[in-house]
Amino acid sequence: MVTADGLPLKLKLRQAERRKKLTAFLLVTPLLLFIIVTFVVPIFDMMRRSIDNPEIGEVLPRTTEALQAWDGRDLPPESVYAAFAADMVEGRENRTTGRVATRLNYEISGMRSAVNSTARRAARLEAPFKESLIETHARWGDPYTWQVIQRESGRFTASYYLSALDLRYDESGRITLQPEEQRIYLPLALRTFWLSGLVTVITLILGFPVAYMLATLPLRYSNLLMILVLLPFWTSLLVRTTSWIVILQSQGVFNDIVAFFFGEGARMQLMHNQIGTVIAMSHILLPFMILPLYSVMKTIPPGYMRAARSLGANPFTAFRRVYLPQTIPGIGAGALLVFILSIGYYITPALVGGRTGQLVGNLVAFHIQNSLNWGLAAALGTLLLGSVVILYFVYNRLIGIDNMKLG
Known part of the structure; x- marks a missing residue:
């Protein structure tokens, strides 16, 4: 078959497809250039600085x-x-x-x-x-x-990476661990992963019921609650963190209430430690857990639970065997998002964390702004980036396996 201009139909179709692809590429070119300049180039520059030694x-x-x-x-x-x-x-x-x-x-x-x-x-x-x-x-x-x-x-x-892992060259040229009293970065990395995991679990526990309620309530109520969930995004992160300082400090709102009921001796130290970091970060990152959960729960037909109940399952069994497995993609997406954001957090731990509530991001900022050791800061940032990439691939693998089981 040929077209009106005498060209074969298949050739004409391929030309049309090429024009469409070229047009689409030209339309996304500004966005692609923006991503390259603001995201890809800085990452490669950071990785270069981590090994650069001129x-x-x-x-x-x-x-x-x-x-x-x-x-x-x-x-x-x-x-x-x-x-x-x-x-x-x-x-x-x-x-x-x-x-x-x-x-x-x-x-x-x-x-x-x-x-x-x-x-x-x-x-x-x-x-x-x-x-x-x-x-x-x-x-x-x-x-x-x-x-x-x-x-x-x-x-x-490779010295910057060795320092970031609390390693060093000894006098014979072998790589050894730093003396225990000089190890800074590995304990800080373990603290970062521990606190990030704890924040992820807390936001999951708090966010799951909220997302379930949003997904099951009538539309006129769920829309109002969704506005409340999104409201923190319209408030500055610095303002939210400062609010927690006002609430959690020794003479703050929470401790004033505790002192009113139990006496002055009952005041608790909730600031400049890990407790303050976990509380503030859990509140700030909670919407990032609720929204992925809600997006998945909204697609689960309510008839599944009713069918399970009609077949003799009690409410808990129906929830555990029917509803919960279908929310796994939302749990995985929310947990991944919250965990990754927690690993790189800087402002909140800097303001409410104190010495024991600091994360790796705070040390990266210290080396960039104070010690001016950009190579070590770049090495720490690259290791964080590598951890995030590995975590993403593990998540992608696990979610793929779960989807095959559900299928």
Whole structure:
């Protein structure tokens, strides 16, 4: 078959389909570009920063080259010290030694002062440079200092990820755990996952009955309740968190009520700890659990429960055997959404969490704003992103299995 212009019908149909696809692609191109610029590019930039390590190689090029022949035992030869002195003189002139000082300080505490003091005296150093540098600062007489410089002179590094996992290189170059009193990130990660899981369970317990009521009430009542559920989205997150500060503080509304009935000694510490973090986050994230549950429950025909009752099942058995299994996709979607949002939460734990209620997101912000260790912040963020991706694939797998069973 051919069309009026003599072309085969199949070819004409393929051309029409291509035009439709091209038109659709052009329509979504602005959105695609927006996602790439605001979402994909920042993620890849964060992942790049987590392994990026240009400081030592760029500021100490002679030292980096000289250390390539060093076996890592005892102190380096005089040639390494001479190259380091020349790099210090050039770095002092170019004002770049601060970059090396900061980078080495991430690996060895106190290296910033060692590098800066050496840079100030670099122009007065004389041969033999080994003795001169060791006299300038004792750090240059420690083989471990030069091992760190040699190891971190590459373009890329795994040190930020090791630090984010409370690991380190020992003096023999092996990867070991940090001393117990210096472990920060693993306990904080465990606390983050624990509190996120607890918030997810609490929102599920509170949100399930609300979603069930919204799905079963007459439309004129359920619409009113849905407005109340959506109302928090119209209120600033900062305002909601501040409201919980007013309620939970020692002289707040809740403790005033407790003191009125049970005396001043009954006041409880609900702020600047994990309790305050869980309460505030559960309230803020509750709508994110209710809405997925409601969207699934609304599609469950009420006749299923009546049919189960007519076949002899009591209300609890009918709910457990008939209704609850059909809500699993909503439970999974709501739990995944709340858990992922909880893992990356920052404002609420910062305001109400105190020392014991902080999450990983607060430490990421600290390294970006205060310590300026962007590499470690990027490594922590990348690990969080990897956890979320793994969680999503596990959820997708489990939901797929459940759907096959239900089918």
